[in-house]
Amino acid sequence: xxxxxxxxxxxxxxxxxxxxxxxxxxxxxxxxxxxxxxxxxxxxxxxxxxxxxxxxxxxxxxxxxxxxxxxxxxxxxxxxxxxxxxxxxxxxxxxxxxxxxxxxxxxxxxxxxxxxxxxxxxxxxxxxxxxxxxxxxxxxxxxxxxxxxxxxxxxxxxxxxxxxxxxxxxxxxxxxxxxxxxxxxxxxxxxxxxxxxxxxxxxx
Amino acid sequence: xxxxxxxxxxxxxxxxxxxxxxxxxxxxxxxxxxxxxxxxxxxxxxxxxxxxxxxxxxxxxxxxxxxxxxxxxxxxxxxxxxxxxxxxxxxxxxxxxxxxxxxxxxxxxxxxxxxxxxxxxxxxxxxxxxxxxxxxxxxxxxxxxxxxxxxxxxxxxxxxxxxxxxxxxxxxxxxxxxxxxxxxxxxxxxxxxxxxxxxxxxxx
Amino acid sequence: xxxxxxxxxxxxxxxxxxxxxxxxxxxxxxxxxxxxxxxxxxxxxxxxxxxxxxxxxxxxxxxxxxxxxxxxxxxxxxxxxxxxxxxxxxxxxxxxxxxxxxxxxxxxxxxxxxxxxxxxxxxxxxxxxxxxxxxxxxxxxxxxxxxxxxxxxxxxxxxxxxxxxxxxxxxxxxxxxxxxxxxxxxxxxxxxxxxxxxxxxxxx
Numbered sequence: 001x002x003x004x005x006x007x008x009x010x011x012x013x014x015x016x017x018x019x020x021x022x023x024x025x026x027x028x029x030x031x032x033x034x035x036x037x038x039x040x041x042x043x044x045x046x047x048x049x050x051x052x053x054x055x056x057x058x059x060x061x062x063x064x065x066x067x068x069x070x071x072x073x074x075x076x077x078x079x080x081x082x083x084x085x086x087x088x089x090x091x092x093x094x095x096x097x098x099x100x101x102x103x104x105x106x107x108x109x110x111x112x113x114x115x116x117x118x119x120x121x122x123x124x125x126x127x128x129x130x131x132x133x134x135x136x137x138x139x140x141x142x143x144x145x146x147x148x149x150x151x152x153x154x155x156x157x158x159x160x161x162x163x164x165x166x167x168x169x170x171x172x173x174x175x176x177x178x179x180x181x182x183x184x185x186x187x188x189x190x191x192x193x194x195x196x197x198x199x200x201x202x203x204x
Numbered sequence: 205x206x207x208x209x210x211x212x213x214x215x216x217x218x219x220x221x222x223x224x225x226x227x228x229x230x231x232x233x234x235x236x237x238x239x240x241x242x243x244x245x246x247x248x249x250x251x252x253x254x255x256x257x258x259x260x261x262x263x264x265x266x267x268x269x270x271x272x273x274x275x276x277x278x279x280x281x282x283x284x285x286x287x288x289x290x291x292x293x294x295x296x297x298x299x300x301x302x303x304x305x306x307x308x309x310x311x312x313x314x315x316x317x318x319x320x321x322x323x324x325x326x327x328x329x330x331x332x333x334x335x336x337x338x339x340x341x342x343x344x345x346x347x348x349x350x351x352x353x354x355x356x357x358x359x360x361x362x363x364x365x366x367x368x369x370x371x372x373x374x375x376x377x378x379x380x381x382x383x384x385x386x387x388x389x390x391x392x393x394x395x396x397x398x399x400x401x402x403x404x405x406x407x408x
Numbered sequence: 409x410x411x412x413x414x415x416x417x418x419x420x421x422x423x424x425x426x427x428x429x430x431x432x433x434x435x436x437x438x439x440x441x442x443x444x445x446x447x448x449x450x451x452x453x454x455x456x457x458x459x460x461x462x463x464x465x466x467x468x469x470x471x472x473x474x475x476x477x478x479x480x481x482x483x484x485x486x487x488x489x490x491x492x493x494x495x496x497x498x499x500x501x502x503x504x505x506x507x508x509x510x511x512x513x514x515x516x517x518x519x520x521x522x523x524x525x526x527x528x529x530x531x532x533x534x535x536x537x538x539x540x541x542x543x544x545x546x547x548x549x550x551x552x553x554x555x556x557x558x559x560x561x562x563x564x565x566x567x568x569x570x571x572x573x574x575x576x577x578x579x580x581x582x583x584x585x586x587x588x589x590x591x592x593x594x595x596x597x598x599x600x601x602x603x604x605x606x607x608x609x610x611x612x
Contacts, residue, residue, distance in 0.1 A: 027559075030555060030560070031560060032555075032559050032560050033559065033560055033561065033562040033611065033612045034567075034611065035558060035559055035565075035566040035567060036555075036556070036558075036559025036560055039559060040559070050463070054258060054462060054463070055254075055258070055265070057261075057263055057465075059465055061463070063532075064528065064529070064532050067529045067531050067532050070531050070532070070535065071531060074531075120268065121268070121271045123271050123274050123275060124267075124268050124271055124274070127274065138347075142346060142347065142349075142550060143546075143550065143555070143556065143559070144555060145349065145550075145553065145554060145555045146349060147234060147236075147240075147347070147348060147349045148240070148347065150239060150240075151231075151236045151237065151239055151240025151243060151244070151347070152234070152235060152236050152237055152240055153237065154237040157239075158239040159238075159239060203237065203238065204237045258462060259458075259462070259469070261465075261467055324472065325472070325475045327475050327478050327479060327482075328471075328472050328475050328478070331478060342551075346550060346551065346553075349553065350553060351438060351440075351444075351551070351552060351553045352444070352551065354443060354444075355435075355440045355441065355443055355444025355447060355448070355551070356438070356439060356440050356441055356444055357441065358441040361443075362443040363442075363443060407441065407442065408441045
């Protein structure tokens with residue numbers, strides 16, 4: 001429990017930053033102004049979890065509870081151009097993909113666990129997990145007026161989150177402790193995502 | 205009541221399948237991968253009712269209560285290509301349009317009835333009815349990055365659902381029994397939709 | 409209090425009409441049919457507040473409580489073509505922009521106040537205020553299959569609402585009476601918006 005209390009905020013911070021920067025990059029590609037850059041970064045980072053909470057009727061949202069993240073994204077928006085250039089020079093692509101994969105693994109499995117604890121059927125809990133992990137990007141692409149990339153590139157992304165959620169559910173059902181199931185399923189998701197990325201896997 | 209208990213699940217099954225197949229077809233036209241095909245089929249089938257329930261603050265959603273449908277769409281997604289080819293060869297267009305019209309009539313009027321029973325004003329209940337019938341297709345088109353076809357083709361589709369809902373509301377207000385009003389307004393909606401389709405009506 | 413009871417409905421009416429007409433104009437530009445014209449006008453007028461209420465879990469929505477507005481937009485839709493022509497001949501652009509600015513100022517600050525009264529953190533209340541003022545237009549543009557104009561034109565619109573909300577929050581925090589803070593922050597928002605429009609300001 002002690003370790004978690006230190007690790008979880010760090011993972012959250014890394015995942016939110018990775019999502020926000022993906023939003024910055026896409027919004028700038030589309031020549032958006034500061035309002036657009038902020039909104040797209042915000043939606044990319046928090047859209048999936050917010051949609052999950054609206055569907056499950058949960059409040060407060062993650063970004064209401066941790067509203068310091070709103071301020072962080074606001075400040076980063078003001079310096080989005082140099083911040084992006086710096087990030088692209090300093091952070092290797094592999095590190096960015098890893099941060100994104102950590103976010104996918106952590107938020108998908110945690111969300112699946114939350115839905116299960118609320119008494120949702122297993123298949124719905126898995127769906128909620130995947131949705132939390134990928135719908136930020138879907139909403140970003142809808143706002144940017146593009147067919148969501150996660151629906152057309154054939155890369156195992158949502159699928160990896162789905163497999164991670166099914167693994168978590170199978171472990172819990174077979175009597176594995178909640179905490180161990182959560183962390184190992186999240187780690188599996190991150191690992192498979194990174195292997196799929198390195199191996200340039202495609203399921204199209 | 206006995207007859208309903210057998211008929212309602214059959215109507216639901218037909219309507220969900222018709223919507224899912226319309227999603228399959230559109231997603232494949234846009235060269236989506238399996239994740240996109242599943243999501244688009246899911247949103248086409250359940251998007252309208254889900255939006256209605258979010259607006260009216262109702263839970264659980266139809267697809268949470270009947271989560272076997274999620275599994276059905278998942279399995280169909282895996283065989284979407286041959287299933288579509290088979291469906292297009294075996295099911296005549298008229299049967300497909302009829303299944304879709306049954307879904308429109310049944311879900312619009314049932315949804316209008318639910319909203320009325322929750323104490324909504326009549327015009328809001330009618331709006332909720334139409335929204336349930338047509339917003340699955342609207343969300344599908346938004347995800348597919350197209351201007352929703354129901355907003356631009358001038359075919360009486362949402363309008364037919366609206367007339368059906370107004371008929372239902374008029375019958376209930378004039379003292380007709382709830383069950384009879386529901387079934388006859390739904391039947392009227394299906395009939396007018398099919399006549400409009402056969403007659404190639406346009407209101408543009 | 410007496411004055412408010414007369415003024416508030418008048419402001420609401422002006423703001424709803426301004427938003428609905430902006431929806432009419434955009435929907436007609438995209439060659440939508442009557443169903444599309446109604447829906448786009450409705451979403452432009454009520455989309456921002458509805459999204460705010462869904463996020464804050466508030467019911468009933470503004471348009472459920474004041475469902476006469478739904479009827480007004482329905483009737484106007486039936487005469488959208490001549491109504492638009494008349495409005496464009498009779499109403500000068502400056503009056504239209506003023507009506508829109510009044511809607512932006514009034515709804516943003518009122519919404520910020522509502523969120524604050526619900527116990528939301530200040531930054532979240534400001535976000536909810538801006539969202540209420542601008543997301544009707546965002547949803548309109550998403551439905552019309554365009555990158556939302558408020559995210560890319562560099563005009564101070566969302567930003568003006570944000571400054572208005574921060575002003576309101578600063579006044580309340582410094583002990584100013586709620587009513588006075590609300591009206592003066594709203595007036596400031598309207599004024600800055602109009603000055604920015606007249607001066608053709610751009611922050612891109």
